[in-house]
Amino acid sequence: MECTINWVPASGMAFVAETGSGHLLTMDGAPEGGGRNLAPRPMETLLAGAGACTAYDVVLILKRGRHEVSGCQLKVTSERAATDPKVFTKIHLHFIVSGRKLPVAAVERAIALSHEKYCSATIMLGRTADVTTGYEIVEL
Template sequence: MKARVKWVDGMMFVGESGSGHAVVMDAAPDVGGRNLGVRPMEMLLLGMGGCSSIDVVMILKKGRQPITDCVVELEAERAATDPKVFTKIHAHFIVTGRGLDPKKVERAVALSAEKYCSASVMLGATAAITHGFEVVDDTAAPAA
């Protein structure tokens, strides 16, 4: 895997992934940024959320669960001193579907956290990571 980060101006940088995608990163105004992009540490948190969400959706689809939506809300705390690593992260999954089995959702979240999500495992080296989930049944919603 390769990536490239190029300085643009001030504290703004453009990150380019090996797969050909780009993202703007910027620092907070109090350190010279202009708040025009995602902070690098926010990107790490978003990466963990994306990684684990992909796992959860894939596991549920392979298990033939009728999933229609998946959202993960993340909250993190950082150390007060440098390096300000993540010390606590909580990932709360809201999984929607028509008649989803809560036990299978719980299993998908656990498998992602414990086995498949490399971002979670890596961040877990410095942070206490917890997970929660809720299942929303959308059987009353009209079929799309």
């Protein structure tokens, strides 16, 4: 995997990343750090990427198990260290999985497999943060 990041000087502290797959991602800093609040902060994109990584796993595991999953929302909350480096110290992943007749055991297993084995992003962040999970199942 690779990525090229370019600073956009005219914007203050905004950066545009071009991913190895050819997609663009814009990030910006807070006004107090010279940014203009035009895009998500880099640490927000890190958290969003980790959330998408684990949600992807959960949906894929449920689909492969032939479960009728039709929705997956992930609410991520976090805390960061007070001093530099301000690493994540706590991350909570709350899954809201919807579908028809989704077995509790299947949802729990999908979340556990992602958390313990498949999601490289949350497993990596788990080296500095206490990563916890929770879930709700919505019957459709």
